[in-house]
Amino acid sequence: MNDRIESLKQALAGIEWHDDPGLLRSKSKDFHWYSPVLTELLQDKTADLLVQPRDMDELRRVAAACARLRLPVTLRGGGTGNYGQCVPMERGVIIETLRLDAVQVRPGSATVQTGCIIERLEQAARATGQEILMFPSTLTDATIGGFISGGFGGVGSIRHGVLKDPGNVTRIQVMTLEEAPRLIELRDAEIQKVHHAFGTNGIITEMDVKLAPAEDWRHVIALFDDYEAALRFGQAAMRPDLPLRLLTSVERSFAPYYTQYGEYFPESHDAIFAMVAAAGLPAFEALVAQHGGRLSLAMTDAEIAAAQLLPAYECAYNHTTLMALKKDKAWTYMQLAFPQPFSVAQAMALVHEFGHEIYWHHEFSLAYGEYGVFAIPLVSYFDAERLAEIKQLIEAQGVGVFDAHVITIEDGGMKTIDTAQIDFKKIADPHGLMNPGKTRGWLPEYARP
Ligand SMILES: Cc1cc2nc3c(=O)[nH]c(=O)nc-3n(C[C@H](O)[C@H](O)[C@H](O)COP(=O)(O)OP(=O)(O)OC[C@H]3O[C@@H](n4cnc5c(N)ncnc54)[C@H](O)[C@@H]3O)c2cc1C
Known part of the structure; x- marks a missing residue:
């Protein structure tokens, strides 16, 4: 692993990365400490490198290099997930998305990059007399991509339902983790392939979310x-x-x-x-x-x-x-x-x-x-x-x-293996590098050599 991390650093010339052990320890944690069971289970898990791409081009270079070097990758937004979703089980690389945060608001919807903090999206919507449909109570720290990948619903759900309900999120763009990363567009019901997949099956880069007229x-x-x-x-x-x-x-x-x-x-x-x-x-x-x-x-x-x-x-x-x-x-x-x-x-x-x-x-x-x-x-x-x-x-x-003291999607809320998500992982993460250990549906033999 250490040699491959050194090769990655060479490949990332010009892209910001950090290998300070203290920073790596803190960026390898989320809010799983709510659970004494998970605290014990995950206490020693730390990544080897934190990478902070500034734009899509840098993200593509990071994804390509990690795929080529077969390095485990954990995506991280605000790190507010509760089930150790952001904890790298097999070391490797954390890709933090916070700088990919562009927002474009139109009447009735917004196109937003994954790393946008949800409060910023709400402010951008409010500036046009609109508001987002729902947000987790971690509004000020959570990213929209992390919410889609790790969340369920929250404030606003009493009126608009949950993330999974039709029409709330209408498009998700995913970057594959391959030697030559591709962009895949998922629309309407197809978004379920990556929603609540804990970052196991492709890098969410951008999405379209519905907006409602702002209320007082x-x-x-x-x-x-x-x-x-x-x-x-x-x-x-x-x-x-x-x-x-x-x-x-x-x-x-x-x-x-x-x-x-x-x-x-x-x-x-x-x-x-x-x-x-x-x-x-x-x-x-x-x-x-x-x-x-x-x-x-x-x-x-x-x-x-x-x-x-x-x-x-x-x-x-x-x-x-x-x-x-x-x-x-x-x-x-x-x-x-x-x-x-x-x-x-x-x-x-x-x-x-x-x-x-x-x-x-x-x-x-x-x-x-x-x-x-x-x-x-x-x-x-x-x-x-x-x-x-x-x-x-x-x-x-x-x-x-919905067991909050387990780390896999299936043992928590999902209960069963979502075969559509696993099939999509075969396309978007063919080497099986993304957030290893977080889905029981992925078997080692699925990985493309
Ligand atoms: C106090 C508190 C209150 C909360 N309230 C709610 C609530 O009301 N509703 C709710 O649903 N959740 C809630 N949560 C859980 C969590 O805050 C939310 O789900 C939040 O939206 C996660 O966003 P984040 O940016 O912090 O994601 P992170 O914790 O950074 O990531 C969550 C998951 O998404 C993956 N991920 C992140 N970015 C990407 C990407 N670009 N591509 C692919 N995968 C990615 C990560 O790998 C990880 O598996 C709460 C948590 C806390 C601590």
Whole structure:
């Protein structure tokens, strides 16, 4: 490997690369440290070289040289993935995409390069009176390419569904990892060949994403006397006529991790965190009142910033885990999907069954054309055996568990091998060099010599 890395450095004349061990260690990590299981499993994994191409031409030279030298390659955007997706299992090269960040906005859509930070894309869309359809709560650090390759949905999904839903991402351009890299265009349903493939089957270079007319969003907190009332409200608020960008119920047990909110989210109440378009606020407030709750906060972006409060979406999705871990390292988390139709009674039974072992927040979302409820609860970590037992107990209730403590696509959310993605890998990564170890569907004999 060392000889091949030295040859790569020669081939990269003029392209920025780094081999400082400290930098390599940090760029070989992502947010897998949420999981004590993955922390142990991945602790020694480090790449040999970090390469930061500035444009498509440099990217093509890096891809060609890595293919020729048969070097393992891990793509890296913002490095905010949770399952060690950016951790190089077999050393080799990290290609960081952050400088490939051009954005072109048109009415109804944008063409954006992979390394564009999602917040920048949102700002570019807003400058034209539009907004992106959805973003992870890591808006300020995650890239659009990393979101497509490693993410699922997030803030905005209550209105527009998830990344996988038709029309949300309409084109993806992929560069192959070959001696003479080619560009392949995937359109509409074809994009599923690379969506959520963890960077195993081609370098995503550019994509077209749909935009919607910009709304005047308010960050909203509604307080309820008990968590069941918050869940019932959430269930009732999953309606197309309520203009929402976020709808999350959060147990009062999270309040100590969100002390910035003070009386807006006191330890005495369970809460709904939402983003509501200004025009829909009266209807939202009336529905809150019908469920026995009251609004404690409704602020614009500017007001939230001036008050030095966190945006509502940082009390949702996986940001809740981050905030809890900042104060108490004993937590980890799980990812669940509740069966349809959502049963508040079933959700409350789990709340009671696990008591202080699990703190709950539920994400209300549209996915695959239907409203559904997901959860990313905090789990008090005892050991891997107890974590596996909790998983089994929850699955026994018919609730889906997307294992967050494994590194392959299949063992996590996907469950089965996606043969279309593997077939595409044979075309886009014929030597089997990309993010090795992250898909069980790729067998060594598939690799072209
Ligand atoms: C606090 C927190 C909250 C989160 N909330 C959400 C959420 O709401 N919804 C959600 O879906 N996820 C969420 N995530 C997970 C993650 O932040 C998102 O999926 C994010 O969009 C990943 O973007 P990134 O640029 O950081 O990707 P990275 O972590 O850099 O990469 C993710 C994967 O994509 C691959 N990749 C990156 N660029 C390319 C490319 N150009 N071509 C091919 N493969 C590539 C990488 O190899 C890796 O496998 C959260 C994570 C954290 C830590």
